[in-house]
Amino acid sequence: MRVSARALPVLLGPVVGLLAVVEAHLDAAFAARAVTVWAPGLLLGAGIALAAWFPVAGALAAVACFPLGLLVGAPDIGGAGLIGLIGITAWAGWRLPRPRSLLVLGAAVAAGVVTSLLAGQSLWEAIFQPAILLPGYLLGVLSRTNGERAAELTRLAAALxxxxxxxxxxxxxxxxxxxxxxxxxxxxxxxxxxxxxxxxxxxxxxxxxxxxxxxxxxxxxxxxxxxxxxxxxxxxxxxxxGTPAPEPSLARVHELIAEVGAAGLPVRLDVTGERGEVPRLLDASAYRVLQEALTNVLRHNGPAPTTVTVGYAAERVTVEVVNEAGLAADDTSGGGHGIIGMRERVSLFRGTLLAGPEPGGGFGVRATFPISDVVTS
Known part of the structure; x- marks a missing residue:
């Protein structure tokens, strides 16, 4: 399932703040000075949540939990604080461009090391901060690289x-x-x-x-x-x-319906929502899934009454083909892609494909294509 770039810090921030308060009151080492522990934890949680809208500013506010803890006399940042710092550096590596993510990592490491030295802690504490944050950051960078590679594969597949x-x-x-x-x-x-x-x-x-x-x-x-x-x-x-066929797009869905209708398939088209800015590669893949599903209905079920639904929403595009014949609209032989090919197209965008018999009879194919909410600021 695709995780929204904004949803992660919005969820992680309150959780970290709550854990900091609980830790301060349940851990015997912090019980006598609970406020000095959960105050930096609350700042950390608030900064993480703020990063959903202001990535760099929110991350730097979260890192400020180190000097705040030193000012209020906190004995340690606590386990909840470490969880939050690892989370925000990993998120920065995943969602922010490389210069900004390195800025967040450098600020977190510098704040941790300087605070540890000013507080008179051991040299190990100064080494421990970057040692615990760096793996989280690298994990985020790896996730970003994998996402970029998947997008490039999608582009190459569309070009092919x-x-x-x-x-x-x-x-x-x-x-x-x-x-x-x-x-x-x-x-x-x-x-x-x-x-x-x-x-x-x-x-x-x-x-x-x-x-x-x-x-x-x-x-x-x-x-x-x-x-x-x-x-x-x-x-x-x-x-x-002659000229080659136009580029596949859901904007041409009426032409596709007219073609299969002329081939003898009775089709009803329903379009829900307003078509906004749909990524070109996603648009082409959704059209191909719809085209393959309708072709399979013709191939296996003949003139079976069929309903096509195309849905547009802010975060997703859905296509649905339901026929009343009750036979599986699939073909993986003879050069066809079938449901396996549809699933491969949908998986490129980390979407979902459901294909199977309908409760009231018939067979349905439903594909959901999430529209990525990429952080650009």
């Missing part, structure tokens, strides 16, 4: 899909040219020769009835040659002046 379409179109155009050439050079030529021979035969016949029959055949031959030459022109025009 587009290149495959261009290659298929070029192959179709070449085949049209070849067919046009064969029709012109072989079939049309042969029919022309036959027509000329019929004309010669007609002139040698003396019986008027036979002459009329051959004349009709001659006219039919000439008309056939003219029609074949027109067909050759159409094939060459389509091959030379």
């Amino acid at each position: 899909d587009a290149e495959r379409e261009r290659t298929a179109y070029a192959a179709v155009a070449a085949e049209r040219t070849r067919i046009a050439r064969e029709v012109h050079d072989a079939v049309a030529h042969s029919v022309s020769v036959i027509t000329l021979q019929l004309g010669g035969l007609r002139r040698q016949l003396s019986d008027p009835l036979h002459r009329d029959v051959v004349l009709n055949l001659e006219r039919l031959g000439r008309r056939s040659v003219a029609e074949m030459r027109g067909l050759v022109g159409i094939l060459r025009d389509n091959a030379n002046t």
